[in-house]
Amino acid sequence: MSDERRKPFPFDVFESKWQDHWDQNHTYRTPNPGDADFDASKPKYFVLDMFPYPSGAGLHVGHPEGYTATDILARYKRMKGFNVLHPMGWDAFGLPAEQYAIKTGQHPRVTTETNINNFRRQLKSLGFSYDWEREVNTTDPGYVRWTQWIFLRLYHSYYNPETQKSAPISELEAKGYTREQIDAERLAFVSEAPVNWSPDLGTVLANEEVEEWKAKGHTVERRPLRQWMLRITKYAQRLIDELEDVDWPDSIKASQRNWIGRSEGASVSFKIAGVTQEIEVFTTRPDTLFGATYMVLAPEHPYVEEITTEANKEAVEAYQQGCLSKSDLERGDLNKNKSGVPTGAFAINPANGKEIPIWIADYVMMGYGTGAIMAVPAHDERDFEFAQKFELPIIQVVASPDSVGGHSAGCDCELEKAAPGHGVAVESGFLNGLPTHAAKAEMIQWLEKEGVGSQQINYKLRDWLFSRQRYWGEPFPVLWEEGKHFAVSEDELPVLQPDLEDFKPTGSPEGPLAKATDWIQYSETAKRETNTMPQWAGSCWYYLRYCDPKNEEHFIAPEIEKYWSGEKGMVDLYVGGTEHAVLHLLYARFWHKVLYDQGLLSTPEPFDKLVNQGLILGEDGQKMSKSIGNVVNPDDVVNLYGADSLRLYEMFMGPLEQVKPWQMKGVEGVSRFLAKVWRVVMVQNQEGEWASSGKVSAEAELSNAMRKTLHETIKKVGEDIEAMKFNTAISQMMICVDSFTKAEKVPLDTFLDFLRILNPFAPHLTEELNLLVSPEAGLLCQQDWPEYQPEFLIETEVEVVLQVNGKLRGRITVSKEASKEEVEALALADENVIAFTDGKTIRKVIVVPGRLVNIVAN
């Protein structure tokens, strides 16, 4: 006791005591429909945290930020009579978990379990009210089984463009589709396209993941490989449209729209001189077709070889070779320095019949549109730059609105830069004189009439690369026989990875599972798929499993799914970081919609309301990092100040969504506040022992002032929790406690009301104090949220501010009931007002009842 810093209140004694109590009594168990204690009359509330992935480093202070916010909501809603689903689990597959295992030389299952135990201990030490009986772990065989089951739903489904929904593939079988035709329609399919292969990670990556891993110093290159893909592109439009229906931050919605990247335009077919094929291009500016003076193909475009003339062959092949060796980064860096070579072939501009040269250049990407463009240098910055460099013709076909009068058709003044803006069509035959918008429509109509093009919508979104060459992931429930894939039957799930001694990546596209020769050989003729699923597979649907985590018949029982679903989304509130803006949050929406289409879910969206907590920076205002040494460990904070202080501080720092720096002094501040609450009930004697202060008493009388403060506090804290403005809720509670500290006596009921509203924030301290002042009452967290009485908030007298010409000049106290005229008369009689209006004429008097009087005088 001697060395140890004397604790301002004995949180070290009671916090773990209450945690054990809640654990042993299953205090936060949430009944499901069908359970004996289920109460169908209670409304449901599903409040979800982004489940962590249990790294070896343990929790950082960013985790408890969002987790405390949701815990406050969960506890508040329970006290308001809701049946609250507030679960926690582990996103335990994935590259980092496996890398950690490789680094420590242990099997991933062992390290993962160790890490999970540490995370669970840490979370429990913060007093979160999770229903731990619903804990979910993505690596559990019982969970993997259903992840694979959902994969099979995707495998056995296609997207029906007529209904705009996914449907069983058997519909196509019934229509007599061939095996190849069916395989080409599956939502989970095999593709040979170029993918992002990381040689040092030994796996491929999704487009969405590439940047993250590159930032960590890994190399990623394009390489054609046979991979499993999910046809998320079919859902592009719905993924955009249905964002309208959810209550998400604008920035996340914008990121998703941006990532999906819808653009409207037209496809145009160009004939090639002397060759039978046509080349199709996509353009958002069909109105500029008359200005297309050359064409560019991506170096990888399949027609390049065929159309290249003998004379250009060598240069073209050299250029293609050069592009292959360039990394994406180099290609991006060369941004400002365009390169390319002519193929020697010519295309025919369908608008005017002119022959235009066909070039190849790496500023055209194979992955977007058709991998070919019509270049309109006058009205596109990139084409302009390219045309200047290679001295290709530049023809202006859109006059800017402000120069239409000056020079119309036939102007040969040279453009100094591209004019990508809208204007009026010139030099464009039948489009002349039309403003851009109308010219686009007119051209599309013409293209369709002539049969050389059509209206088209393009998306940047690519299909989701879904396979990884890893050990620590869900194996695909797929078999290969004579070069064809077949689904494993549902009753064979889960397909678990074999135990391997050596689970390190092979560096080959087959992955570590290829080493398990016995496991691979499913039967004499059939072999197993050796790829595994990405980490996202498990996190795509974990929120669903929480509803019914132990069900062995269904991934979620229909009646339970219905109960926990809302109107638009299933989860009422989802809190987490912004890093998943286009990853997890897009993937989960996609899976949810597929399952919704098939009648397995009741809502089109998974998450109704989404809130992003802001990053917590180090004390120095920089991002926390081990190398800078500014990382704050929550365990240390709990040891020094207690879990309640950590919870309260993280909520008091500022608005949840905001980025904010950590301040240890601030933790001390809220710790002082909690100590003050403690000392309302307890006093410390000379020996440092705590004893009842006798201040809180059932006989004490409630003063009007204290009653008003209490009711103001009940009102404000309730409203602030609903609005997730926890920082201001805490300020108000500080004001309330100040009034207790200053008072002689505090009535017991008043104090208990206060404890109830503080309970969601500081559950340990409040339960302990409740036990001390009201030992018979039972758990505070199971009591009702107090109601405030509006009549106690009403003031009989109000202070009215006096302004002269908008400047504060005085204040008077008037009765609440005083009429405008009375207030005005009092204001004009005020000596300060008289002093400042002296010698001036009063032009106008504005009276805002209960607030101010403004006198306009000059």
Add this chain to the structure above:
RNA sequence: GCCGCUGUGGCGGAAUUGGUAGACGCGGCGGAUUUAAAAUCCGCUGUUCGCAAGAACGUGCCGGUUCGAUUCCGGCCAGCGGCACCA
């Protein structure tokens, strides 16, 4: 470049439908208590001028609307985040 967000004391941040700018906390200063310190309690604390009463200025900058603008409108500037040769 495009999209989104944010600019308020020494610091984190408050401020309802436009109506007292700076709640609450941190830090600082002064006092009480103490042999002394810690802890605790009380008071002060936007800037400038003034002995004071008080006055002027003040929410990134410039302008507008208004009796009145941190709040609404227009134009800039700075910072943060995302996307980026996407045709």
